[in-house]
Amino acid sequence: MSGPAAGAKSPQAGGPRPPQPRRPGGRPPGPPPRGGLPRLRITLPERLPLRAVLIAVTALAVLVGGGSWAVYGSSWFRAERVTVGGTVQLTPAQVERAAGVPLGGALVSVDTGKARKRLLAALPRIKDAEVARSWPHTITVKVTERTASAVLRTGSRFTEVDRDGVRFATVDRAPRGVPLVQLTPDQSAGVQHFGTKRLLQAAIAVSADLPQSVHGKATAIRVRSYDGITVELTGGRDVLWGSAEQGARKAAVLSALMTARPHATHYDVSAPTAPAASGS
Structure with a gap:
């Protein structure tokens, strides 16, 4: 009756494991994933080429700078007019004067909160007011007047x-x-x-x-x-x-x-x- 040589230990008995084949690069293969599907490994380059990094940074700076210039420095988004709605006893001209919205500058620079405060302080007939930017050139003012009881x-x-x-x-x-x-x-x-x-x-x-x-x-x-x-x-x-x-x-x-x-x-x-x- 043939069998393993006397004294030989099988892997199940705790003996030494047989050598495993190595992958190229020196690492032994890991255990197969459950389900039998192979694992995919994606290796990214550890360093991007310096030229690519410089190009990306330059492009980002151009975009940010160009956007800031368009909003603050160009004539594309200037505050050019004020529109007024909701008046009953007051006139739109009265409301516009009281709001004191500066025209000619960048629309984004108009402080709508301060304009609202000026309205409520100057015209007690106004119960509430909304001041907002309407791109590209307008500040809109909507007022709610008080009603006499x-x-x-x-x-x-x-x-x-x-x-x-x-x-x-x-x-x-x-x-x-x-x-x-x-x-x-x-x-x-x-x-x-x-x-x-x-x-x-x-x-x-x-x-x-x-x-x-x-x-x-x-x-x-x-x-x-x-x-x-x-x-x-x-x-x-x-x-x-x-x-x-x-x-x-x-x-x-x-x-x-x-x-x-x-x-x-x-x-x-x-x-x-x-x-x-x-x-x-």
Whole structure:
């Protein structure tokens, strides 16, 4: 019976492994990958030719320099005009002057944030503004103007006040359809507690809460106390509003009441759960 020579150790028994063939370059082949697919090795050159590196750096510098010159130094992207949108009472020329956008220089150099700040500081009628670049030659300005919810008499002139209580303009004539706030406070402890500023804010809130069908007919809002606000309407009519609280509910009740009693001269929604109308 033939077999391995006595004393010979097989690789399974822990004996020396037979020599393995070497690849060109001196490295023995690694174990075959799972799945039986050969491994691919891609060898990149360790160093690029110096000439290629210089050419790449030069090309990049030309691109960066050319782009910077095109944006900052050429006439391709100059700030040449300002366009204005959103004006109602203001004119585009007023807005453009207040923005103070420098023309003739690079469009990218225009500080849009500073232009917006100049607008808001110079024109209180502007509630908000957007200033942006419109390539290649334009700065666009879009403004949102404040809307008067009430006016205050200031001597022979009128001060417009928006729904936030901001006094933003003084005009010679009161805007049509905007009620005049008349502060005629009594000397009660409530008035001393709230002060005229709080009473004015309450009047502004009432004006903002009036139904659209009624707002244009309101001629004045008389304020005697915090819960003593009366709205005067055209045709000698009036509405006892009470306090500025529950404004939306009072507005809905007033609309329904005026529909049911269109010829009444006095409406009372100070207690919206128990409204009343009188006169004819």
